[in-house]
Amino acid sequence: MARIFKPKYPVMRSIDGKREPMIRNGKPVYRESRKYYIEYADATGLRKRVAGYTDRLATEQYAGQLERQAARERVGIIDVSHEHLQALLDLHITDWMDELNRLGRSARYTRNIKARIERLKTELQWITLASIQPDGLSRWLKTHQAGGMSQRTANHYLEAVKVFCNWCVSQRRMEKNPVEHIANVEVTERIIRRALTLDEIHRLLSVSGPRRTVYVAALLTGLRRNELRQLQWGDVHLDENPRIDLRAETTKAGRADTLPLPDQLASELVSVRPTDAQPTDQVFKSIPKPQTFNSDLTHAKIPKADDRGWTVDFHSLRKTYGTLLAKSGASLREAMQLMRHTDARLTTQIYTDPRLLETSKAVDRLPRITDDDRHEVQRGLKTGTDDNDISSHISKQVTFRALRPATVGTVSRETDHRQNESNSLCLTQDRSTSALVDTQNCPLPKKVSDGTRTRNPRDHNPVL
Numbered sequence: 092m093a094r095i096f097k098p099k100y101p102v103m104r105s106i107d108g109k110r111e112p113m114i115r116n117g118k119p120v121y122r123e124s125r126k127y128y129i130e131y132a133d134a135t136g137l138r139k140r141v142a143g144y145t146d147r148l149a150t151e152q153y154a155g156q157l158e159r160q161a162a163r164e165r166v167g168i169i170d171v172s173h174e175h176l177q178a179l180l181d182l183h184i185t186d187w188m189d190e191l192n193r194l195g196r197s198a199r200y201t202r203n204i205k206a207r208i209e210r211l212k213t214e215l216q217w218i219t220l221a222s223i224q225p226d227g228l229s230r231w232l233k234t235h236q237a238g239g240m241s242q243r244t245a246n247h248y249l250e251a252v253k254v255f256c257n258w259c260v261s262q263r264r265m266e267k268n269p270v271e272h273i274a275n276v277e278v279t280e281r282i283i284r285r286a287l288t289l290d291e292i293h294r295l296l297s298v299s300g301p302r303r304t305v306y307v308a309a310l311l312t313g314l315r316r317n318e319l320r321q322l323q324w325g326d327v328h329l330d331e332n333p334r335i336d337l338r339a340e341t342t343k344a345g346r347a348d349t350l351p352l353p354d355q356l357a358s359e360l361v362s363v364r365p366t367d368a369q370p371t372d373q374v375f376k377s378i379p380k381p382q383t384f385n386s387d388l389t390h391a392k393i394p395k396a397d398d399r400g401w402t403v404d405f406h407s408l409r410k411t412y413g414t415l416l417a418k419s420g421a422s423l424r425e426a427m428q429l430m431r432h433t434d435a436r437l438t439t440q441i442y443t444d445p446r447l448l449e450t451s452k453a454v455d456r457l458p459r460i461t462d463d464d465r466h467e468v469q470r471g472l473k474t475g476t477d478d479n480d481i482s483s484h485i486s487k488q489v490t491f492r493a494l495r496p497a498t499v500g501t502v503s504r505e506t507d508h509r510q511n512e513s514n515s516l517c518l519t520q521d522r523s524t525s526a527l528v529d530t531q532n533c534p535l536p537k538k539v540s541d542g543t544r545t546r547n548p549r550d551h552n553p554v555l
Contacts, residue, residue, distance in 0.1 A: 094131075098123075423435060
């Protein structure tokens with residue numbers, strides 16, 4: 092049976108530089124501890140003393156928990172989570188990161204999820220696993236959402252805690268996940284980015300100062316923020332075939348790609364490349380933070396959002412690149428290759444701003460199909476002394492064939508005159524093939540005999 096008590100300690104005082112017990116009425120003076128203490132027998136039978144709480148009832152509950160744990164350990168039911176709950180949270184986070192690296196998680200994933208856990212640990216004052224409480228996390232999420240945190244970002248923080256606690260449960264460091272019942276926020280908001288116009292691009296570059304090269308690279312390659320951050324001079328080739336060879340570990344898709352560089356960007360990179368640059372040196376020492384980019388937008392007098400509610404952020408430079416490709420006349424397959432997309436819908440629906448497309452010029456390139464133009468063509472086909480349109484006499488179904496002799500022998504003048512009139516109505520010459528068009532409805536001229544018999548070889552052959 093556990094014993095709960097408040098120990099007493101002698102009150103000490105300093106006399107001639109030495110600490111001695113305070114004596115009153117010939118007896119030492121004792122002071123009672125503020126906390127209750129618990130004395131109990133562990134699984135091996137040894138007596139242990141642990142500190143409890145200032146409240147006796149809470150200390151009694153804690154004592155009962157210690158006794159039940161010792162009883163389970165005596166029969167072989169070991170509860171290893173107890174000592175883990177009291178260990179520092181940093182130790183668990185370090186072990187968790189080692190496990191993620193062993194499983195082959197990407198450096199970007201481990202970096203982001205660790206940053207979220209570290210922030211929650213600091214702001215919620217999580218010291219041990221036992222200090223992770225659902226109420227505090229719910230209040231933190233609600234407060235930051237009210238302060239402008241997006242619904243999607245709030246879910247990312249909640250998922251980070253859930254994944255961490257699930258790992259602790261699987262490692263028997265916790266009995267259960269304390270935040271598993273907290274539901275994700277339903278994402279109803281959607282950020283739609285817009286592309287910059289050419290005038291806005293010029294204004295942004297004019298106020299960007301040392302960040303100009305970063306913006307130019309993002310606008311003319313479509314590289315993402317993290318890809319620009321990891322770009323090294325060894326990846327950039329500024330020879331006769333300017334290009335960037337992206338390493339697989341630096342891209343979002345984990346795929347190595349090659350991007351051709353336009354001359355204007357190649358010239359920009361040549362001007363900023365240090366003479367002693369090493370292949371492993373970063374091309375850009377820093378990438379503008381969102382606050383810095385928003386400040387540049389303000390100085391360039393570029394609105395953060397347009398009348399559609401579409402916003403501008405650093406990733407909008409990638410959408411601007413996709414829109415410029417569409418305006419330049421690049422085919423869809425070429426745009427997909429340069430944007431490094433495997434789904435055409437990303438290229439056409441997400442990374443192309445329809446407002447900036449030159450649709451009026453596309454309409455002007457359509458062929459002329461109006462009635463006025465058709466009449467001009469028909470007037471060009473009129474011929475004959477009566478200025479009638481030949482097409483009115485031609486059947487809709489026509490056949491093309493070479494002209495063949497219409498008669499054998501001598502044709503009477505009357506018959507010849509009628510046939511000439513018929514031919515003038517039924518035949519017309521195709522200017523492109525120099526063939527004659529003969530309709531199925533117009534009969535060919537009939538052969539007319541003049542009474543002269545053609546020589547028959549059978550009449551003069553004695554054998555026949």
